[in-house]
Amino acid sequence: MKPDNPILAAAALVAGLLFLSPVLYSIFMSFQTADAYYRGGLDFTLDNYGRAIGQYHFARYLMNSLIVSGCVTVIALTVSTMAAFAFARFRFPGGDLLFAATVATLMIPSHISLIPNYLTLAKAGLLDTYAGLILPAISNGFAAFFLRQYIRGIPRALDEAAYMDGATPLQVLWRVIVPLSRPAIFSMGLYVFLTEWNNYIWPLVAIGKDDLYTLQIGLARLYRVNPGEGLVDWPLVMAASTITIIPVLFGFLLVERHLVRGITMGAVK
Amino acid sequence: MSGITLHDIRKAYPGGPEVLHGVSLDIRAGEFVVVVGPSGCGKSTLLRLIAGLERCDRGEIVIGGRRANDLAPQNRDIAMIFQNYALYPHMTVRQNIAFGLELRGMPKAERNARAEAVARTLQLEAYLDRKPGALSGGQRQRVAMGRAMARNASTFLMDEPLSNLDNALRVAMRTEIKELHRALGATIVYVTHDQTEALSLADRIAVLKDGHLLQFGTPAEIYDTPADMFVAGFLGTPAMNFLPLDRLSPSPVPPGRTIGLRPEAIRVHADEPSGLALPAKVLLSEMNGAELILHCETDAGRVTAIAPRHEFSFHPARVWLGCDMSRAHVFDSRTGLRLEHAAMEV
Numbered sequence: 001m002k003p004d005n006p007i008l009a010a011a012a013l014v015a016g017l018l019f020l021s022p023v024l025y026s027i028f029m030s031f032q033t034a035d036a037y038y039r040g041g042l043d044f045t046l047d048n049y050g051r052a053i054g055q056y057h058f059a060r061y062l063m064n065s066l067i068v069s070g071c072v073t074v075i076a077l078t079v080s081t082m083a084a085f086a087f088a089r090f091r092f093p094g095g096d097l098l099f100a101a102t103v104a105t106l107m108i109p110s111h112i113s114l115i116p117n118y119l120t121l122a123k124a125g126l127l128d129t130y131a132g133l134i135l136p137a138i139s140n141g142f143a144a145f146f147l148r149q150y151i152r153g154i155p156r157a158l159d160e161a162a163y164m165d166g167a168t169p170l171q172v173l174w175r176v177i178v179p180l181s182r183p184a185i186f187s188m189g190l191y192v193f194l195t196e197w198n199n200y201i202w203p204l205v206a207i208g209k210d211d212l213y214t215l216q217i218g219l220a221r222l223y224r225v226n227p228g229e230g231l232v233d234w235p236l237v238m239a240a241s242t243i244t245i246i247p248v249l250f251g252f253l254l255v256e257r258h259l260v261r262g263i264t265m266g267a268v269k
Numbered sequence: 270m271s272g273i274t275l276h277d278i279r280k281a282y283p284g285g286p287e288v289l290h291g292v293s294l295d296i297r298a299g300e301f302v303v304v305v306g307p308s309g310c311g312k313s314t315l316l317r318l319i320a321g322l323e324r325c326d327r328g329e330i331v332i333g334g335r336r337a338n339d340l341a342p343q344n345r346d347i348a349m350i351f352q353n354y355a356l357y358p359h360m361t362v363r364q365n366i367a368f369g370l371e372l373r374g375m376p377k378a379e380r381n382a383r384a385e386a387v388a389r390t391l392q393l394e395a396y397l398d399r400k401p402g403a404l405s406g407g408q409r410q411r412v413a414m415g416r417a418m419a420r421n422a423s424t425f426l427m428d429e430p431l432s433n434l435d436n437a438l439r440v441a442m443r444t445e446i447k448e449l450h451r452a453l454g455a456t457i458v459y460v461t462h463d464q465t466e467a468l469s470l471a472d473r474i475a476v477l478k479d480g481h482l483l484q485f486g487t488p489a490e491i492y493d494t495p496a497d498m499f500v501a502g503f504l505g506t507p508a509m510n511f512l513p514l515d516r517l518s519p520s521p522v523p524p525g526r527t528i529g530l531r532p533e534a535i536r537v538h539a540d541e542p543s544g545l546a547l548p549a550k551v552l553l554s555e556m557n558g559a560e561l562i563l564h565c566e567t568d569a570g571r572v573t574a575i576a577p578r579h580e581f582s583f584h585p586a587r588v589w590l591g592c593d594m595s596r597a598h599v600f601d602s603r604t605g606l607r608l609e610h611a612a613m614e615v
């Protein structure tokens with residue numbers, strides 16, 4: 001490999017540090033006592049993490065967020081991939097209309113459906129349940145649209161070869177299309193997971209019980225913990241924030257190596 | 270083993286013109302049929318219809334005595350080699366070959382053994398664990414062949430399966446295909462551009478042009494009694510010579526006839542012979558092993574002839590062509606159709 005241009009490398013390093021600095025600073029802050037933070041000074045402690053997990057239930061919130069975001073990601077990807085396969089490969093009555101409707105959902109701001117969704121779930125008795133958090137997020141028009149475009153780029157000859165080999169449509173999807181769409185599915189998965197992980201409004205509306213709160217709700221409530229008149233316990237908030245971003249970082253590292261290109265090389269002449 | 274009957278098949282791709290205009294073929298069970306024709310004449314389309322990957326607009330497809338127009342491809346028990354290979358890029362060569370067996374529920378050890386055996390006949394053992402992206406064109410083509418050969422299908426459709434191989438491999442693979450046909454007794458429909466393949470492999474040859482079936486018969490029938498000038502000119506190298514009859518014969522003859530003479534029906538003389546012969550100027554002389562291929566200009570038109578190399582200098586300036594009229598074909602110049610009994614009159 002050619003050695004990188006040193007000026008570019010230095011510039012990239014500076015830019016990287018610039019982007020990282022708020023994160024590094026907040027992690028640094030999370031190890032300070034509130035006292036030291038407000039007085040100025042250095043006082044290392046793990047107490048903020050202890051309080052966030054023990055006193056303020058962040059272990060529970062973390063679990064809730066993982067369950068909800070995990071389920072939403074898995075179910076939404078499953079549904080979207082199947083829909084995308086159908087839209088990309090089959091012509092059926094009403095297919096074009098359905099696809100247009102799917103694309104149209106992308107143009108509706110999500111907040112518009114907040115109240116109808118609330119009423120529907122209330123009627124179904126699903127408020128204050130995991131299902132109530134998960135269900136509204138599993139139909140994802142964007143994921144279906146994005147995956148359809150990707151699948152259309154896979155040579156149809158591969159489907160045909162599999163059919164000739166005796167595969168059913170579901171086997172074609174599972175054994176040929178899904179493995180070949182891995183980069184798209186994983187990037188979409190990352191996107192869906194992050195969106196759900198950061199979701200604030202819907203859990204706020206749909207959940208009223210402390211033991212179903214997600215991390216974002218829990219975080220917001222930490223602002224009310226005040227160490228003194230009119231003050232926010234920032235080190236505590238930063239500890240909770242760190243707890244919130246760590247799974248996402250791991251998730252990203254896990255997924256990144258699947259985002260490879262050139263996966264259909266050598267398929268057709 | 271099952272026969273395939275196509276009855277008056279018509280096919281147009283969505284939004285395109287019709288590409289098959291009423292093709293009827295009756296392929297017997299266990300028969301080896303080779304489909305030939307110029308590029309774009311509809312050969313691949315015909316295979317795709319038999320495979321069930323396309324639906325015909327009109328006509329009927331019967332496979333093994335059963336109407337198959339509405340049968341899904343996976344239910345037709347047909348193995349296919351695609352013209353563009355269509356290998357699964359995420360699977361190794363071994364997995365590619367064994368995939369069809371896996372779908373049929375064959376245990377892993379058994380299907381891998383089978384895949385390895387197939388790879389051995391195709392000289393692919395060294396590549397079993399590679400993915401298609403890391404193979405050469407000819408190796409990919411052999412994987413495509415292996416994928417079909419591993420299966421015990423009743424019918425095989427092969428779309429130019431040897432087009433990308435070198436000569437030695439091609440001859441070896443031809444033998445393998447022949448062997449496969451003999452061992453399985455399967456019906457094979459085989460598309461090729463290679464005349465030698467067509468003539469040597471086929472039980473019967475179907476000649477297709479512009480979506481029409483021109484002739485369907487044994488290699489000998491196609492070669493000896495071609496239905497029209499196109500078929501006559503398409504099979505056989507060098508191609509048949511066509512000369513207008515009235516320019517060839519000194520005595521009055523019926524007008525509008527064309528004589529077809531294969532190069533082997535023309536005897537080349539270095540000096541003027543005693544019998545009837547056309548004087549010819551040699552334009553180009555090609556060395557072809559033991560023979561010379563001479564492209565000549567005569568009063569009747571261009572003629573290609575074959576001369577034994579040892580009797581001639583490399584580029585003879587002038588030769589005499591003696592035509593064996595008993596082996597000449599007579600065609601109607603306008604329709605191109607062969608006139609069956611006309612040869613005698615000349």
Ligand SMILES: Nc1ncnc2c1ncn2[C@@H]1O[C@H](COP(=O)(O)OP(=O)(O)OP(=O)(O)O)[C@@H](O)[C@H]1O
Nearest residue numbers: 282283285288307308309310311312313314315352
């Ligand atoms: N998917 C398609 N959509 C529209 N037209 C098509 C399609 N596939 C083939 N055609 C057209 O149909 C005709 C026949 O094509 P086909 O592939 O059957 O030819 P072929 O005889 O196999 O040619 P080759 O020897 O070059 O492979 C061609 O004119 C081609 O342009």
Ligand SMILES: [Mg+2]
Nearest residue numbers: 312313352428
């Ligand atoms: Mg073709």
